[in-house]
Amino acid sequence: MAVTVVSLGMGIRSAGVVGLGTMGAGIAEVLAMAGLTVTVVEADPDALSRGIAILDGSLRKAVSRGRLTEDEHKEIAGRVHPAPTMAGMADADLVVEVVPEQLPVKRQVIAELDQVLRPEAIIATNTSSLSVTSIAADSAHPGRVVGMHFFNPAPVMRLVEVVTTVLTDPGAARAVTALAGRIGKTPVQVTDRAGFVANALLLPYLNHAVWLLETGYASREDIDLAVTTGIGLPMGPLALLDLIGLDTSLAILEVLEREFGGTRYTPAPLLRRLADAGRTGRKSGRGFYDYGHQETRGAAGSPDQSRPDLAAVSSPGTVTVIGPGAVAGTAGRSAEPHPDRAAELGSLFEAAGISVTSNPAHPTDLGIVAIGPEGGVLGPASAAGRAADAVGLHLPYQNLAEIVPSQLTSAGALAAAVALATRLGLTAVRSADRPGLLAGALLFAHLRDAVAMVADGYATPADVDTAMTLGCGYPRGPMRLLAEAGAGKAADVLSAMHAGYGDPAFAPPPLLREYAIGGLPVQVSGAS
Numbered sequence: 001m002a003v004t005v006v007s008l009g010m011g012i013r014s015a016g017v018v019g020l021g022t023m024g025a026g027i028a029e030v031l032a033m034a035g036l037t038v039t040v041v042e043a044d045p046d047a048l049s050r051g052i053a054i055l056d057g058s059l060r061k062a063v064s065r066g067r068l069t070e071d072e073h074k075e076i077a078g079r080v081h082p083a084p085t086m087a088g089m090a091d092a093d094l095v096v097e098v099v100p101e102q103l104p105v106k107r108q109v110i111a112e113l114d115q116v117l118r119p120e121a122i123i124a125t126n127t128s129s130l131s132v133t134s135i136a137a138d139s140a141h142p143g144r145v146v147g148m149h150f151f152n153p154a155p156v157m158r159l160v161e162v163v164t165t166v167l168t169d170p171g172a173a174r175a176v177t178a179l180a181g182r183i184g185k186t187p188v189q190v191t192d193r194a195g196f197v198a199n200a201l202l203l204p205y206l207n208h209a210v211w212l213l214e215t216g217y218a219s220r221e222d223i224d225l226a227v228t229t230g231i232g233l234p235m236g237p238l239a240l241l242d243l244i245g246l247d248t249s250l251a252i253l254e255v256l257e258r259e260f261g262g263t264r265y266t267p268a269p270l271l272r273r274l275a276d277a278g279r280t281g282r283k284s285g286r287g288f289y290d291y292g293h294q295e296t297r298g299a300a301g302s303p304d305q306s307r308p309d310l311a312a313v314s315s316p317g318t319v320t321v322i323g324p325g326a327v328a329g330t331a332g333r334s335a336e337p338h339p340d341r342a343a344e345l346g347s348l349f350e351a352a353g354i355s356v357t358s359n360p361a362h363p364t365d366l367g368i369v370a371i372g373p374e375g376g377v378l379g380p381a382s383a384a385g386r387a388a389d390a391v392g393l394h395l396p397y398q399n400l401a402e403i404v405p406s407q408l409t410s411a412g413a414l415a416a417a418v419a420l421a422t423r424l425g426l427t428a429v430r431s432a433d434r435p436g437l438l439a440g441a442l443l444f445a446h447l448r449d450a451v452a453m454v455a456d457g458y459a460t461p462a463d464v465d466t467a468m469t470l471g472c473g474y475p476r477g478p479m480r481l482l483a484e485a486g487a488g489k490a491a492d493v494l495s496a497m498h499a500g501y502g503d504p505a506f507a508p509p510p511l512l513r514e515y516a517i518g519g520l521p522v523q524v525s526g527a528s
């Protein structure tokens, strides 16, 4: 039954929040801060007291930081009214349900709200991964059910994904979008698809990192360092999984896998095993990292990232720089000379006081194969007669050295290469010799997902960047990262990954090639 909710528009004055758990308390705070009266209903009295205490504590903190006065604190807290039953929400213009992520629980709440709300009132669901359509379908008024997906912590994160279904009344969507703006959030409006924008992009990338760890491609520390030190994201993917919760992440991936299929969404077995074992991350004290033992932690609450494998060895005094590195786009074929790459490394070493030669017959402490992101160490190292004491080196970012041993590289040569990178002032990470190496494999596959989402018409480039910066704390969104890396380079690395693994999930979408030729959309490359 269609119900006219258009008239509500900016006029939402009173709200309700059902469920005052992790997200509900923050959402109630945000709504009350914006001047709305907020009725809260919570099934568990302890959770209610906890939620009110969290809300009050957050407002107190704002007072101590000078962002609110004592009077404003009282006023805002005074707008939040617990009610024993849903009947207390009868006058609400909009109710946000924030109950656990279980379809029957959500449907039951919607049914109860249908009994008490005016037909033109809006029901918003904060679901992360359930279908908003399924939540709405049984409602007496499915047109008024809209997804309003806040991010954790709700008072801080500025993104709200406004999710419409095929049943949604456009007026309800407009009203929720307008409300999101009024409460200081940036709305991104999308249709009902698993993961919406942010989770659909974040989770496969995190899952990829687990696959890399599980297959021995790189260590947990190196995976996280490649992302933080190299790509510049605030957290490494494994540390981020620990923060989100391995169980929660697994549940979202399962939903994504059901909706989209394909290897990007198939949960890495290690993720499932750790979640099954109760190693769910920070909340249980252990996940990929250990948070439980004071003596193994770095800063309080941060993962132990010491790297015992990188024992101190002295840097080599003499180095043979071995061309050829593989030329971009030649993965799978024999490597061709890339003199620039070798010359660049040679200059870098010389500037650090290291004696450099390119003559393979000349004995030196270490052979360095000047590889590109496609890898390929063994062929050139063997051709130079240095199979055992040569290591691949790739510098994808100013501060990161990808150290790439071949199957025949000795432990001594590997340690010497790490020492060499350290002498150059670089953070060394060790990567398997596979297309993309470490940072590239993670980044370009992630950017590929973003481009594919745009190509699908699900989100605009600007929406993708807004979702990842404001919802996931990225300093720069995927489109911006793509512009910086170069769409052509991304397409080449992805083609090499596609050829190397035979996995269509890495095939560059035609739109990426078009970006490589025609440039990224202006508003993206110009955005900050």
Ligand SMILES: NC(=O)c1ccc[n+]([C@@H]2O[C@H](COP(=O)([O-])OP(=O)(O)OC[C@H]3O[C@@H](n4cnc5c(N)ncnc54)[C@H](O)[C@@H]3O)[C@@H](O)[C@H]2O)c1
Pocket (backbone or CB within 6 Å): 018, 019, 020, 021, 022, 023, 024, 041, 042, 043, 044, 047, 098, 099, 100, 101, 102, 105, 109, 126, 127, 128, 129, 149, 150, 151, 152
């Ligand atoms: N936790 C996150 O980081 C996060 C982020 C975005 C969205 N979400 C979504 O928000 C929703 C809630 O997640 P959460 O992490 O806050 O869960 P939570 O378990 O911390 O809180 C849910 C609360 O709902 C209460 N509740 C259960 N049934 C109820 C009922 N019938 N009536 C009233 N209260 C009831 C519970 O007592 C509990 O306090 C889920 O849909 C989740 O997917 C969570």
